Amino acid sequence: MTAANLQAGNPQLIATDEERTLFTIPGGVHPPENKQQSLNSPIVAAPLPGKVILPLSQHIGAPSLPIVRVGDHVLTGQLIAEGDGYVSLPVHASVSGTIVAIEEHPLPHASGLSDLCIIIESDGKDASIPMQERPDYRNQSAKSLLDIIREAGIAGMGGAGFPAAVKLNPRAGCSIEHLIINGTECEPYITADDILMQERAQDIVAGVELLSKILGEPKDVVIGIEDNKPEAIATMRETVKNTPIQVAVFPTKYPSGGEKQLIQILTGKEVPSGELPSSIGVVVQNVATAYACYRAVRYGEPFISRITTVVGEALAEQRNVEVRLGTPLSDLLTFNRVNEKKLSRLIMGGPMMGFALHSAEVPVVKTTNCLIAPTKKEMPPSPPALACIRCGLCAEACPASLLPQQLYWYARSEDHEKLESHHLFDCIECGACSFVCPSNIPLVQYYRSAKGKIKQQEIEKEKADRSRQRFEFRQERIARAEAEKEAKRKARQQAALEAKQKLAEAKAAAEQHSEATQQANSDDAITNALAKTQTKTTDPKEQQAKLERAVQSAEGRLQKASARLVESQQHTPDKNDKFAAQVKQAEVRLTDAKKKLNDFLTSTNFSTNTSGTSSTQTQEAQNEADKDKERLRLEKAINSAMNSIEKTQARLAEADDEKREKFEKQLNAAQERLQKAETKLAEFMNQLETTAAQEKLQTLQPATVDAQPEPDTPMDAASAAIARAQAKASARASMSEEEKLKEQIDGLTKRLSKAEEKLAAAIEEGSDKQEALSLGVEKLKIKLQQAQQQLEDA
Amino acid sequence: MIELLSTHPIAAAILALGLLALAFGGILGFASIKFKVEGDPIVEQIDNLLPQTQCGQCGHPGCRPYAEGIANGEAINKCPPGGQATVDALAGLLGVDAPALDAGEAEDADIPKVAYIREDECIGCTKCIQACPMDAILGAAKQMHTVIVDECTGCDLCVEPCPVDCIEMRPIETTVKTWHWEKPNISWASESTSTPNIIATDKLTPNDAQKPSKDDRAA
Structure with a gap:
């Protein structure tokens, strides 16, 4: 085991390229690569699917919001769902045709659960919306370029599917020094990035330059490739000549392609636990992401197709296929001439980190980089797990320098506190520990389960706290209302008592008074x-x-x-x-x-x-x-x-x-x-x-x-x-009615003129007193008229 | 004095110990006043472990009263919404053996549920609103009511008061967002047939692993 002689935890110098000092990661394994079988033919475009199933959450973040209705006709590349918030992405129609349903459909997910998908039936024409080409994209600002990338719906194509625009826009205060382009592709079987680098190096390099421009030209821009891809390395080296971009080559070891591991190999820096790479000034993007960004910016192409490795001995053709997103996997298998009898199961992703699918009717999504259709002989079901013999191989293999065995014991006993204190959440679930385990213990599955439980408990705890607050608030409110009621009741009681007393007194007084008056009446x-x-x-x-x-x-x-x-x-x-x-x-x-x-x-x-x-x-x-x-x-x-x-x-x-x-x-x-x-x-x-x-x-x-x-x-x-x-x-009287009336009229005319002034001012200001004022004016006018009539009569 | 003490070592020892006892007694007395703990901290800790559904299935009006009850020696297995996990956690906190959950009639108590009002049938009587300990039901007199799913704890206290029986408890469905991997179910005694769904464990023994790659090279 080569990992055995490497010091765990200390990045060690392993090689010096002519340009660059390289480091190594602790642990790691060397599973059989199985990459050659899919590299025999160039990229082939899959035929247009009859229908596409486009899930609304193909990325990390909030699901997209559909903006089309069932029955709508859409063109290829048309926006059919918009992003919901900052960490979200839009979805575009990958074929032209009619929306036949927006409904729950099984997803390519380890759970086999369903989620909301937009289903388009293709009309076979593949009529596209006009693409906006931008030959002068170099003059655009970083912000407008980021907007283009976001609007194109590009998610990280390495596996997790984090929105690329979010990653390319690090938080304020993080100055980015390194832009690392991940062409490692360390998992066995997968060759999608390899073949992309071989065939489309020009666009990739243009994409890297574009990303570098968006990030403000970091001083170090490097494409990292494992040394098991000599052709890709040669092509890339040729292409990056006369650019500041470096191509770094390092020995093949699984999982060098993990984001944190690649950063460690290329910079010697370790991403602190629980933080993002941008906190140490690094941004990592996949080569395929760089390619997609360039196509989106330069040619206005939204993210509607991707290159997927379709491999496995159950297939007659093992190759890389450029496939529209949403294509059902069954179509892809048919295209590669699957032998249903030999097919043991279907795996999405690589054999180390991928998951078995429950059905072939799930679609290709933005993160689908590989589909494995193995025979039973190629990937036999796991042998039964045996007891842990405490050999410690897992600890030697762990690339994150964790203690898998300890984690295993704590996960089995569900000791969540201990798991967290042993940094369970730094586990990248690469599967190296499971791979080396001589007892075939499904270690990673224990960790995944424990992680899920801890997260669920945190959510439940949060909810319980909120419930407690709500309950306490309700109790308080009820108590307050009760107290108020009680106070009112008491006040009423008091008032009633007083009223009674008064009544009694009044009665007594009235009795006395009536007696007295009776006497008085009789007297005088x-x-x-x-x-x-x-x-x-x-x-x-x-x-x-x-x-x-x-x-x-x-x-x-x-x-x-x-x-x-x-x-x-x-x-x-x-x-x-x-x-x-x-x-x-x-x-x-x-x-x-x-x-x-x-x-x-x-x-x-x-x-x-x-x-x-x-x-x-x-x-x-x-x-x-x-x-x-x-x-x-x-x-x-x-x-x-x-x-x-x-x-x-x-x-x-x-x-x-x-x-x-x-x-x-x-x-x-x-x-x-x-x-x-x-x-x-x-x-x-x-x-x-x-x-x-x-x-x-x-x-x-x-x-x-x-x-x-x-x-x-x-x-x-x-x-x-x-x-x-x-x-x-x-003297006054001699003034006579006439004069008095005249006086009155004078006063009235004065008042009227003033009122009219006020009304005009109100109208100018547009105040709401307008109506009242106009009413007043009218009244005054009427009065004035009456007065004048009286005068005339007199 | 010193001579007297040196000649009577027993008396000296008693005197010294007595003085020490006085000094420490003083310190302890001071500390008990100065660092007096308000309330019963164990009640807080127990309350934190309870699920806060406020359902009253333990016979107390809310979770906190039950926490106080447990602090006074009541049984710790009366909380069906918390399930066995809560019983275990309480047992761990109090240092006692974890008894089995006393779920009573409710057999599926472990499945989280939320109340659901069949809105067509709701007559707007507000009875469920008054019954809800969480203020999780929205509505007004003679208006349709509905449940705020995020705030509902599934205590089912609203089901009983409804005069038209339009409230039912529905299990919370697992979605892609809430799903997580199950713990592998492996028992060592019997050879388990469970096949973990993760591929890294499907690795071959080193000898087997070499075979396919060799075949590939041959091909």
Whole structure:
């Protein structure tokens, strides 16, 4: 065993090419190569299949999403499914024809399970979509080239099927120093890459240059080939002349073609456990991938066919076939004249890492590099496994320097922790340990099973954690809802209790009261009536006082606010808006207060009138005097407001243009308010006058009779006040309906014009108040019309 | 004092030991306060091993209460969703012999399942929504309900309350994504007939291996 004399773990210098220092990997085996039988003939194109089965996940990553429907007619190379996300690939129709089904179909997978596939029935024409040729692809940016490669649906063709565009676009921060092109093809039987290098070296080298360009011209670009392919080596060496690309040749040993192993051989670097080659500045691509990338970029050919080695003694023809993706394996076997009687089973991939297929009806996919149809003699069923004799050959053969025997024991006892601590996940499943095992123990199958179980457990654990969180959250939510319900229930209970108590109290009170009233009724109904009148007479006084106080305070606030506004205009123009708003508010309050007072006064007037008792006469006189005072005060307030408005106008004139608009608006509003207040005052005066006049008529005669014995002086003052009020009121009254209406119309036209302005502004801004504003304008117009009509009538 | 001690070695020894005992007692007392462990860590560990289906088949309302029950000496084989694997893991954690799973009537307890609502038959009563411990059923009153398959733990608590029996438990199918290799079933005593499906094991003995290649060369 050649591996025995090599130090495991230490990459050892094994050869120096004229250009390059080579290293070796630990372990490795030398299975019979069996490569010659498929190299006797050149690449043959397989006949067009009658139907193709295109699985939606032929690559590592998310399955593609179909964009065609059953019954659609498609052309060769047409996109039929797009990639779903970054790590995914599109699928193209590999023949022209009709989509007959999008359904579950058995896959070329070790499990023999089915998955979603698009099935196309060929129309035999192989009519292709127009291919976009790019003779000037060298001028394109790396990003657009990557997009072309992605859109062509190219997956790594070495075996795993990782999307090529993803691998060629390493994460930021990884500077790529080595681009390694894998032409090793270390597994027995497979010669697809070998024959490709022999026949299409030009395109491969162009592809390598393309990949190098995409990766930003790494300083080291090397094609690695095992020394059992002399013709391929010679062709490639010839082709790479006058390019910076090297061809490195190293001794044949399985599994030198593993990605990590090849990196170790060519650079001496080891990829750290659990990391990607890009983390040490290396990108590895298969020669076939480089070829496919070049065809996609230069000739616009999507990935719809590949070269597959079809080999095995059950076949009359053992050769490399260029076959459309999706071709059923049975077609391929028929094409190579299979002898069904001799065929023992069907193996996809090499004899070391491949898997037996469950049926020949599965399709060729993007990763199908070899199909073996052996006879029973060529590949006999494995002899029964025997007990491990602890010989240690597996440890010597392991290329990843693991301890297969330990892993085997732990896998058998399902000790997952121990397996992970022995780096089970660094196992590349090359099968070297199984190959050397004298007891025929299916070691790799144990590892694969253990890996699957560990991954499944991790997923289950994750799910259990999520379930726990969800459950806990639900419990919490339920508890919270319960607590809230409980709190509400308690509150309701409390409220009910209180209500009950109140009811009981009220009942008791009512009982007492009814008793009392019964007694009182029997005693004196007169006093009751008296009390009632008293409350009537005393109450309005209090209310009046209250309202007067309100008016006073409102006035005070208005004054303060306007003073502040003036001040702020002088010192801090920023706060102008705020103060102006305050002034407005104060004005509003003032008018409100005044209005209330007015209402109240009129009502008291009427009430006092109706009562019409002689005892209230003096009071009324006093009331009159009060009203007079009140009127004066209102006038004063209006004057002061006008003053402040004048002041603001003066300030406005001084203020700069920007704020002018705002101020003008405010001013307008203030003026309007003032007007309102004035009209209100006028109304008040009118009412006052009319009521006073009526009152006079009603009360003058009894007053003269009753008032005679009383002292004259207060009476005189009161009557003087009344006279004054009358004079004023008559002056107001002489204004007549016409003038009042005119005033109203003036106010209305003003309001209307402003409203229209606002509406226009709203329309310009496209605000949602438009409708409301237009409604308002219409209403105003109607009012105005009514007022004008009234005026005309008058 | 020293003379007295040197003349009475027994007394000296007792004194020294007594002093040491006091010192260590003090340290231990301090540590028990300073490093006091909140809660029962074993309950956490047991809870982590349970499958969190919250199905209640153990007789507890959820997995955590069962974990507390186990910590208080209850049997560890009452969790059918976890299967024998959970029983073994619990046995390993608690250092006891693993009893056989007490699956009761459910024979196929080991097969993972999810609830499936036959949506045509659903009347939208929300009873299953209230029963689901995972909030994995989506729907509203008088609207069709459906199960969020990713969140369903297969506890089958929703099956019972359904008034129209439109909920069934369906086994989760293995897909290409979830499939993994089975452990080779090899027993040494009897010559196994199982043929592992991996080709590397189909290798020939060194003598056999030479034959085909020799034939090839001859051909």
